[in-house]
Amino acid sequence: VEFEILPPNPSSLVASLRSVGYSLETAIADVIDNSITAQAHNISVWYSWNEGSPWIVLDDDGHGMGPETLVEAMRLGSKHPNEKREARDLGRFGLGLKTASFSQCNQLTVLSYWAGHVSGREWDLAQIDSEPDKGWRLKILDSFDIERISLNDKFLHKVLNGFSGTSVIWRNLDLASGSESNFNECMSVVRNHLSLVFHRYLVSEKGSKAISMKLNNIKLEPHDPFNLKNLATRELPLQPIVIDGQKLKVEAYILPHHSKVSKEDYEKFGMSEGYSQNQGFYVYRNRRLIIRNTWFRLVRKEQLTKLIRVKIDIPNTLDKHWRIDVKKSTANPPEAVRAKLKTLMPEIRTAGSSVYRAKGSRIKTKELHPIWTRVAANGKIEYEINRSHPLTAKLLEETNDLKSLLKMIEASFPKDTYFFDLANNPKELSSNNISDANLEEYLDLFLGEFKLQGLNGNELSGAVLECQPFSKVLERTKKIFDKKGIIYES
Ligand SMILES: Nc1ncnc2c1ncn2[C@@H]1O[C@H](COP(=O)(O)OP(=O)(O)OP(=O)(O)O)[C@@H](O)[C@H]1O
């Protein structure tokens, strides 16, 4: 057989790649995925209208790349999609950096700092276009070229400080054809998008530290679509779905009825499209939100279920089954998962619509926020301090050390002596009575926190009574309410 080598025509391929359907915000998120995979702790997006020649820089302090790795990174199709990836890797196709960048700009420059050196490479699409027969010419930047890119002093001098990291620079932006105000509006959409898509990276979550993300030096605040900080959000206890031995975490939440949150909060969590639109599944791949507000055609979006959002966590090992796309913006549950999800729907729907209909009806009447929880899994029973108890959750957000402390406390529970006492001296085992003074002190702490969340009146006292220790001493707590003149449902 005879063969002909037929490489793609660079200028036409690139032009087609430019229209795979990224928006500015999804493109930026795709580049940020790489920074997260590179274990960055600080990610900064810088942008400037620059008098009509706007630029955007995505800057990280991740592990950076040496010259060879950088060249490979610039290649279209730098890794095979079937290659096994580390569990925390957000990539899959070896394309994102290029396709995302080309969708927004004509000049992609990447500088990377690694082992005390900086390397730079650039794809200039105008140049490729103007010299089609010269093929895929990747520009090598020398130190003069690098110095000349003086867009913003803030990100170009890492190497002097011995840091590692990567700067992705977009110039010749398509947005240049619009106006400055349009550019700024687009960047504010970017801010909202990133706050949502990466909200779980912006706070510490088990085993991983929070990452700081900034947009023109202003910190991104996490936008948790489930409003978990608010006590009026209800969680439905659901069983995890197990498929081929892999556990799929599914958590259903019912957002607070508008009578239970401040107007501001209600609007914030409705997001720009409103509650009806935003009901549905929220799928996270390695804690990064990839799809939201769809019921995967299992049920229709209805007014009655508008407050329901269901969180699904998937690992990157299932990418094929979920048919993840390059933009990480579409995925479809495999048939087995669909079937299981379908069985959960009636329960979720009933619970959700009862909140919508009868405001204030409680889904779970028992206490919602115990201090200790009993976890039975894999043939083991463990007692854990409830991380989502409002006070624990708040403190965990403030300090990472608390997490280690809690683990230590849990692991060092004096089981043997406790069981000995339980068997031999049950009467002497004090039941940890809280004094009135202490109870009042705790109560003040909770009242302060819940008021900050916008609760007042019966909702405020109701929220308190759902938490331990108050749920265990209802009458005594109510007495203190009386003393403080706080109303409650008797
Ligand atoms: N900020 C960065 N820091 C370190 N390495 C990076 C960075 N950005 C890209 N890379 C390297 O370049 C490679 C190519 O990135 P690209 O986004 O094109 O593909 P990918 O992340 O592997 O997969 P996907 O197409 O799914 O995003 C990465 O696999 C990584 O090795």
Ligand SMILES: [Mg+2]
């Ligand atoms: Mg990528």
